[in-house]
Amino acid sequence: MSYFRDNIEAMAAYVPGEQPQGGKFIKLNTNENPYAASPAVARAIQSVLQGGLSRYPDPLANAFRRRAAALHQLSPDWILCGNGSDDILTIVTRAMVGERGGIRSAYPSYLLYHTLAEIQGAQFEQFPFRPDWSLDDSFALAADNLRLVFLANPNSPSGTMLPPDRIAELATQLPCPLLVDEAYVDFAQDDCVRLVAQHENVMVSRSLSKAYALAGLRFGYLIAQPQIISGLAKVKDSYNCDSLSIAAATAAIDDQTWRMENRASILGTRQRLTAALRDLDFAVTDSQANFVWAVHPQAAAKTLFEQLKASQILVRYMHFPNWGDGLRISVGTNSQIDALLDVLGR
Amino acid sequence: MSYFRDNIEAMAAYVPGEQPQGGKFIKLNTNENPYAASPAVARAIQSVLQGGLSRYPDPLANAFRRRAAALHQLSPDWILCGNGSDDILTIVTRAMVGERGGIRSAYPSYLLYHTLAEIQGAQFEQFPFRPDWSLDDSFALAADNLRLVFLANPNSPSGTMLPPDRIAELATQLPCPLLVDEAYVDFAQDDCVRLVAQHENVMVSRSLSKAYALAGLRFGYLIAQPQIISGLAKVKDSYNCDSLSIAAATAAIDDQTWRMENRASILGTRQRLTAALRDLDFAVTDSQANFVWAVHPQAAAKTLFEQLKASQILVRYMHFPNWGDGLRISVGTNSQIDALLDVLGR
Numbered sequence: 001m002s003y004f005r006d007n008i009e010a011m012a013a014y015v016p017g018e019q020p021q022g023g024k025f026i027k028l029n030t031n032e033n034p035y036a037a038s039p040a041v042a043r044a045i046q047s048v049l050q051g052g053l054s055r056y057p058d059p060l061a062n063a064f065r066r067r068a069a070a071l072h073q074l075s076p077d078w079i080l081c082g083n084g085s086d087d088i089l090t091i092v093t094r095a096m097v098g099e100r101g102g103i104r105s106a107y108p109s110y111l112l113y114h115t116l117a118e119i120q121g122a123q124f125e126q127f128p129f130r131p132d133w134s135l136d137d138s139f140a141l142a143a144d145n146l147r148l149v150f151l152a153n154p155n156s157p158s159g160t161m162l163p164p165d166r167i168a169e170l171a172t173q174l175p176c177p178l179l180v181d182e183a184y185v186d187f188a189q190d191d192c193v194r195l196v197a198q199h200e201n202v203m204v205s206r207s208l209s210k211a212y213a214l215a216g217l218r219f220g221y222l223i224a225q226p227q228i229i230s231g232l233a234k235v236k237d238s239y240n241c242d243s244l245s246i247a248a249a250t251a252a253i254d255d256q257t258w259r260m261e262n263r264a265s266i267l268g269t270r271q272r273l274t275a276a277l278r279d280l281d282f283a284v285t286d287s288q289a290n291f292v293w294a295v296h297p298q299a300a301a302k303t304l305f306e307q308l309k310a311s312q313i314l315v316r317y318m319h320f321p322n323w324g325d326g327l328r329i330s331v332g333t334n335s336q337i338d339a340l341l342d343v344l345g346r
Numbered sequence: 347m348s349y350f351r352d353n354i355e356a357m358a359a360y361v362p363g364e365q366p367q368g369g370k371f372i373k374l375n376t377n378e379n380p381y382a383a384s385p386a387v388a389r390a391i392q393s394v395l396q397g398g399l400s401r402y403p404d405p406l407a408n409a410f411r412r413r414a415a416a417l418h419q420l421s422p423d424w425i426l427c428g429n430g431s432d433d434i435l436t437i438v439t440r441a442m443v444g445e446r447g448g449i450r451s452a453y454p455s456y457l458l459y460h461t462l463a464e465i466q467g468a469q470f471e472q473f474p475f476r477p478d479w480s481l482d483d484s485f486a487l488a489a490d491n492l493r494l495v496f497l498a499n500p501n502s503p504s505g506t507m508l509p510p511d512r513i514a515e516l517a518t519q520l521p522c523p524l525l526v527d528e529a530y531v532d533f534a535q536d537d538c539v540r541l542v543a544q545h546e547n548v549m550v551s552r553s554l555s556k557a558y559a560l561a562g563l564r565f566g567y568l569i570a571q572p573q574i575i576s577g578l579a580k581v582k583d584s585y586n587c588d589s590l591s592i593a594a595a596t597a598a599i600d601d602q603t604w605r606m607e608n609r610a611s612i613l614g615t616r617q618r619l620t621a622a623l624r625d626l627d628f629a630v631t632d633s634q635a636n637f638v639w640a641v642h643p644q645a646a647a648k649t650l651f652e653q654l655k656a657s658q659i660l661v662r663y664m665h666f667p668n669w670g671d672g673l674r675i676s677v678g679t680n681s682q683i684d685a686l687l688d689v690l691g692r
Binding site for chain 1: 350351352353354355357360362373379380381387388391395399401402405406429430433436441443445467493522523555577579580581582583584588590591594
């Protein structure tokens, strides 16, 4: 007899994402920010090192909560910190969805939602996006066991976004919590934070991996009404965020000047990348994220991926069963994108 | 209707441990190491900062796995890294115990085992230690739904340890996995790592919080047979350890000279603390950890705790229902212990 639960036994083996540890590749495959984080981050880490690491961190990361609350014009008890926004999604799932409970998401979208349902022994249902990446009202239909809805907004792989008004409509119709995953929202034109105060069932998750160039740090947070936050706090590991990351994340979120300048660079390069790919006959979806989704009418995406990899350029080849495939290309520096376009042009 | 699962709704609100953020207290309440970590830790962090934090960390923390494997004379696929050993305990619980599955532990012991059962919607049963802190054979009795046994060894609050031979007997009798939680084992005379190769159902968890003075870092690991490790890897967050902590933990475990010197200091102070408390008429259990468990025949533990706190000395007052109470006192520096003894003497 296996020591593992049946649902865990049934899962495919864990395959780590492609993260070559050598330095030769141009990495445009995991939506990392190509620039170095705010210099305030290293200073904050130095400061923690001065005091040493022998003491446990603040369990609720209140220093970060206060600054994030100020940024979003909320109070700190509307903020829950996590070891990356994946930790946040995990906490929410464990708190709200039992075995055979239902989790809903859109398709294609972030693969983790399905994985979390599998780990939890929950049922997972996916509603396909329409060809224009919108969702019809059936997405908000009640279902007996429905306990949680995940919606990445902007979505991956498309980079598209449902407008907050549409999210508000869906939230009103849905009989359960709606987690709006805003990992990429700092590159978009709008966000859904204001919906949290208006809808008890809306939660918004954020990540510092992309917009603050801190994927290596693991820090994310959730914005939700205080009674939701206090319920979720029961489920998190007591010390889920470490002293270095709390200080670093606090410094990062405090440097909005850095973020706005970085955002302007990424958006400039995104525009250039989109236009250049279209010149090469790719169909490219208008992106509100730090990546673009590109499909070529003739060249097979898998082949292009392999040709780029042979030239030391990693992009993400994604194939979604019963849907299709394409390339998700992270917005790198201008020179990284030049190198990409050079190979694709040949 | 609540958005939370019934088992989560039924849980008491999360109360963070007492972690005064001011610097005035002598903290002897959470078993932190009173000394600064190996200088190699800060150097490793500096080195990561040079390369920046914009990239995702190695999902499996292979640099650490290789060094830990060498230390334990195993191969790296016997090691799973976690965001603190609490993360390890969480992963094991989620992977092995479904709703209404059984988790067993001894009593009194680490409170997290019960909390993890509550979060998972599992059943929890506690077998009392005998007065000499041993366990009788009933601890290994089969039960229909039993899926996982947690055993802290050394145990908290007692600081006592079951010998590895006794653990091996229990493992042989038990029909399910046995996780031996060795968070404190670096201060003991023996450990159970060698049992892992002999018993498929034995797993050993380790923490860098205590013996490596890195509670602020959040890093722990599990030692288990490779087929167990690969099943557990399905359940962990993809990037559960961050780049800074992986590098810091690797540097820390590489500096065994520091660890042995630090251990000698702690053990010397522990001996002195134990003797001095006994001179003050406390009953003190012989400890194999970096804390001692002390009960006074006349003075109430709660009162002593409060008097110490009024003198800016924090120890841990612990009350276990249907069992009793006492003080768990972390082994600090010699001067911290002098201050404690000074107040207790008055």
